[in-house]
Amino acid sequence: MSAASGDSRLGAQFAFLNEADRLKSVLRATTLVDGSRPENSGEHSWHLALYALVLADQAGPGVDINRVIRMLLIHDLVEIDVGDVPIHSANGLAHGSVDTMAAEAKAADRIFGLLPPDLRDDLRALWEEFEAAQTPDAVFAKSLDRVQPVMANLMSGGGTWTTYKVTRDQLESRVGVKIARGAPALWEWVRARTAPFFG
Amino acid sequence: MSAASGDSRLGAQFAFLNEADRLKSVLRATTLVDGSRPENSGEHSWHLALYALVLADQAGPGVDINRVIRMLLIHDLVEIDVGDVPIHSANGLAHGSVDTMAAEAKAADRIFGLLPPDLRDDLRALWEEFEAAQTPDAVFAKSLDRVQPVMANLMSGGGTWTTYKVTRDQLESRVGVKIARGAPALWEWVRARTAPFFG
Numbered sequence A, B: 001m002s003a004a005s006g007d008s009r010l011g012a013q014f015a016f017l018n019e020a021d022r023l024k025s026v027l028r029a030t031t032l033v034d035g036s037r038p039e040n041s042g043e044h045s046w047h048l049a050l051y052a053l054v055l056a057d058q059a060g061p062g063v064d065i066n067r068v069i070r071m072l073l074i075h076d077l078v079e080i081d082v083g084d085v086p087i088h089s090a091n092g093l094a095h096g097s098v099d100t101m102a103a104e105a106k107a108a109d110r111i112f113g114l115l116p117p118d119l120r121d122d123l124r125a126l127w128e129e130f131e132a133a134q135t136p137d138a139v140f141a142k143s144l145d146r147v148q149p150v151m152a153n154l155m156s157g158g159g160t161w162t163t164y165k166v167t168r169d170q171l172e173s174r175v176g177v178k179i180a181r182g183a184p185a186l187w188e189w190v191r192a193r194t195a196p197f198f199g
């Protein structure tokens, strides 16, 4: 690689990393564990990668925890353009809607498109894999993405369950099923602790 | 593993993950790229892991980028007890002082000590490796930890260089040498762009 092309490659890598910084300003419906303020999607992504590192023994057969960590590091970048769509908002209908998915694909074009082509293609494919939730790595990553806000709600005294008046059945269908798919013991453990909030 | 011991293992894993959440409330001297507010150490850790993922081609021989990412995810956890010690504070003398290092070791005992013994020992060893800055993985991780605030300062119009009246020689000795040790092309690239701030 010539010095000049190396220079423009680094320029593209830093352009992406500087743009990614904006994820720290995207606020989620969930608060910090101490309830003091909303969590942002940058620190959420860090916390989830740490979940993967610490809960790797909960992953099913065929899961590559290093790929799960990489997936979780980039899984929310599209929110820089689209914002966080809370799982319980609009009676559970906004998250995963056709409109939301189209907007996220456009955001992925723009944001991953800042990278040099090889990295753009790799990270875009990793994000698509997460979204599709079919491979063992993506299924486990999705389970962690669902269990971390449950833990924040448990710790902070109800959190988004109170905000959105979530019922036990809604928690089971919107959240529990997806945690259990990739990490059944995690759902069993946290479900037992949600009982007092859905009495 | 019996159900009961599995249950207490998960309890320890979640106790650690809930304690780790507090890193989101530790503020650094550096701001976000847009200068809007101080960066916290949780989102900083995420951004650094993303740096490792995107700048992996800058790592020297023998670097395992997955270990670098793991290292960066946990490298600042001790700040939950000790706080961030800015590199340019107290005329560059507070960071890495004997007192700071002793306080960080005590914090590591407490925080990693929340984990089950196998994970405690693994992550504690990874943190010690980062701190010692001798292995190729740790040297590259340290380079990224130094270059990310330089980029934030460049983007936000001076940042901590202005706050702490940093000179060109101080930037070179406190920061540049350490970036160059693990990632020489990164230091060359950013140093060229710091010139207007040290005119």
Ligand SMILES: [Ca+2]
Residues within 6 Å of the ligand: B044, B075, B076, B145
């Ligand atoms: Ca750091």
